[in-house]
Amino acid sequence: MEQRVVGVLGAGQLGRMFVEAAARLNVQVRLLDVGDTAPAKQINYLPGPDCKSQHIDGSFADPEKIRELASQVDVLTIEIEHVDATQLQKVLDDKLVDAVHPLPSTIALIQDKYLQKVHLAAKGLPLAEYLAVGPEDMSKATDASQARAAQIEAVSEIGKVFGFPLMLKSRTQAYDGKGNYVVKSADQAAEAVAALGDGKRGLYAEKWAPFEREVAVMVVRSATGEVRAYPAVETVHKNSICHTVFAPLRTADPGVEARARQIAEQAVATFGGAGVFGVEMFLMPNGELLINEIAPRPHNSGHYTIEAADTSQYENHVRAILGLPLGSTALKVPSAAMINILGLADLDKDPEAVAKTLVPGVVSLDVPGTTCHLYGKTGCRKGRKMGHITIVGQSDAEVRSRLRVVEEGLDRATQLAEEGGKLPAELTLPGVVAQNASASSSASKTGSVSAKSAQDFSHPQPLVGVIMGSDSDLPVMMAAAEILKKFDVPFELTIVSAHRTPDRMRTYARSAAARGLRAIIAGAGGAAHLPGMVAAQTALPVIGVPVKGSTLDGVDSLHSIVQMPRGIPVATVAINNSTNAALLAVRILAAADPTYLDKMQNYMHQMEEEVNGKIDRLATEAWDYTVKK
């Protein structure tokens, strides 16, 4: 492939993962950041004629250094948006590079979160209500104390419109919760303004958004404007820093995931230049999605794509900025999660700060489906992003149970860091990890959900739903629950009546796939409409169990369930045989998951052995052994 050199402003972890993707395609990268051993520089050997590294040692905000980098490369991009956008426009105007991605104007727009909102609102995209606080153009506000007074006044005024609490935000240089201030009453206006730049930085206010969950979508945009969204994910923040990410997003409302992707694509389509963008959104209790903010680069919430998607966000960024075809953004695994490894202590205060911080990584080595990424950063500060762990699995339940092991390690290390305790040997490398390994090996080797995590009949991430029209069907349907437990299938069991709770049935069936279910077992007697009516409102396989009533021997239910019209199948099993319904559900899971296939093969082998035992008994005891007791 043609050699075009890419320059990147910034050489932190995002740059490092970008370099990894670029190297795989033989794309040469030159980096601008302070120091010779920034994370991205470590994995990119670039000797110059004078035997010095050809990377640039300097700040990505320094106009001179940006020009120096630009003069050596064909295409410029960024791993952080807090760069000198004016200088980027200048090197483009001066034709020092063929392209800057995304466009310097896009970077400038996104740098100022208030202007970002104005832009998105003008394009009709959904946002929480917002208002400028004090002077709209801070470059014209020469007097800081005047600006401060205007800002304090504005906060009080806006409070009358939005109510309190409201979110006061710095327009620029804000990330990971820095630059945000929750103003609970008008009394706090002065201290909030003081905390956020004290009249020296522009501010804006947002109406409080009591969101249910946070959602993010990575979108890749080609230079010609093609946009492709990755699946929507759920992001969980702690202390305003991304803590965990879950892909794909599961919701009871089946349309949310597609809507999130659509909004993200629409938003990214409004920006100029190529590359990957991260769109963070709030999911409101009424199902509404509001854009929170946009990052014009690969993003923490997209790390999971390295292991879980057809093409990682980093490779798609490489492709987009070089004009190569965009890669598929589809998930290649059923479920994934990502957890950040954040510094647990400052190295100058705790000599074990690094070792404690790495405990989740050490623990993760024993958990199947996990990949630990360490960024090669020197030193350790509390809250600093030192690495991340990606976890993939065959189901949400499996991913969550794997994550739990890592989180338990994190909890223990956090406690030790807070209490200043000494890290026990089994949580450090090298040798002793092996002990840790054998301790947790039973959970990790089966690779399946542990019994402990599968609550009896309402697993939080169920794969199979067992429903029946009435609790009078429970005696028949209990056998299904027993089988699912035996096979370690995460499931939920509940009552859904076609005739008495038609709305509940509709909601249950329509949300099933979006909640992550893969099969539904429905038991019904008499007219037995439940299985068929559920099948009519979901694309998942529905298994029907005819429950025998007091008349007609269950043949009525059997015919009601099995004789479905062309177009809507119900997988019908024998009358009252919910055991077989559950076994069929396991076989459906086994079709795509070798672990369940193995378990079913073992189960069938055991049945054969049991009958062999009876054959022996019949041969050795007596032909009437079943009636004699």
Place this chain on the structure above:
Amino acid sequence: MEQRVVGVLGAGQLGRMFVEAAARLNVQVRLLDVGDTAPAKQINYLPGPDCKSQHIDGSFADPEKIRELASQVDVLTIEIEHVDATQLQKVLDDKLVDAVHPLPSTIALIQDKYLQKVHLAAKGLPLAEYLAVGPEDMSKATDASQARAAQIEAVSEIGKVFGFPLMLKSRTQAYDGKGNYVVKSADQAAEAVAALGDGKRGLYAEKWAPFEREVAVMVVRSATGEVRAYPAVETVHKNSICHTVFAPLRTADPGVEARARQIAEQAVATFGGAGVFGVEMFLMPNGELLINEIAPRPHNSGHYTIEAADTSQYENHVRAILGLPLGSTALKVPSAAMINILGLADLDKDPEAVAKTLVPGVVSLDVPGTTCHLYGKTGCRKGRKMGHITIVGQSDAEVRSRLRVVEEGLDRATQLAEEGGKLPAELTLPGVVAQNASASSSASKTGSVSAKSAQDFSHPQPLVGVIMGSDSDLPVMMAAAEILKKFDVPFELTIVSAHRTPDRMRTYARSAAARGLRAIIAGAGGAAHLPGMVAAQTALPVIGVPVKGSTLDGVDSLHSIVQMPRGIPVATVAINNSTNAALLAVRILAAADPTYLDKMQNYMHQMEEEVNGKIDRLATEAWDYTVKK
């Protein structure tokens, strides 16, 4: 994690992918190979105090250089087995390093393919018959012409035992078919010996093994002797060089995959030291597996693990040699393939040699689920390994159809290279790839099997099997085939009779999962035993279609199919309703594959629209429109 420095002999593509995995775990690596920009050195920046790279410039066979590397690292490993094993033992004895992995004695044993065979045979592992040719200990054979004469004589003698053709092999320095000679008759003995070292190198002979297929298994071994096999894969060689790899291995014989893993684990357990080993085997027509040879390092047939397995072979090699817990070797995707990018021409003869060689990579950028790895090698020679492409997908059929696009690109480039033609613009980067993109975009965007690749009723990689007891059931079962075609499901349709072909039924059912099927649709009338008897012999979901006979209206078949005993379920649909059977099969696929889920949702939406159309028609035309025509 504790910093222990790893030294690697060799810095080619295997070393490069090892460095990638090591960097992710913050493991420092120093490399020994000729030149400053060997593939692995490019992605590993290691500046020394004198501002020179701290990697070592020299041959991995040079004893002095090995000592130099050893003095700087804690653990030594290799990316190629043609190293100086004696020197490795010496640096270990001299305690220059804590460990060498695998053990120098293991490397020495494997270097000599004859001794490797003797060792494996002594451990009871299955091999093709073999015999030494001429002097067993070449170090004692001082006179080359004497040795040559003895070798020629031996070939003739062995021919009497093994018959011709037989395989004559060099004991050392053999790879990619170099060092092998097919001797077709005793007359060829002299030329074969002359070709393989002419009395200067040790030889051995193998009985001709007319294998059906070639199989490989990667195994990781911890220093304490724990072994974990990756799934068995099929390898396809062209001109004795690995061309493509398919994971997992599919065979009609359901036990082969597990047996291959078991043999590989047993073989690797016999060797000393930690690390990844590649075990290549022949699958004979009678189902027997014979070990061909073993590589004491990550291997070409394991490249696919980077994108397709929980933990890549490279990361597991890092973990094993450092005493970290071994990672899961399970596949995380349903199906994967790997194709090598081999040099198509010599650069000094064809200035477009590189561009032609990279055509498969260029083409792959447009194919979902593919990852292109280029090794950063300078220059280009015919047959040189320049990169590889991994393809993952939700089914074998999907992976094969994606591979086909890449192979078509390869075929075109190969033809151009052979005929000396000029590479057309649409096959080169950068800009014009976009054209190529739109041309093939219809296939690539759906991400599913194209209609063209799905042969009508005997797809080579079927997901669903449609079977019936007799061709008299065809009129009923045809509707199932129509639905599967409509949904782009790769399927096979055939006759299997429970009563007339019980052996065929047994074979069909037992091999179904190993062949990659995910569901079976079985139609039967009257006594209707086929669905239940198939379900009794597979762990896959079986869907039964009761076929209506001339008496009893099909209720006989319905009851025979649905009233299965506890333990063995059959998913029964309505009488004669094979449409619903196929729709149920699609729903079963949809449970794990979002593409089919989308298709099923669209299908259900279309049905709704059709009925809405009829509602309109009834309202606007007349209430008797169905009878008036």
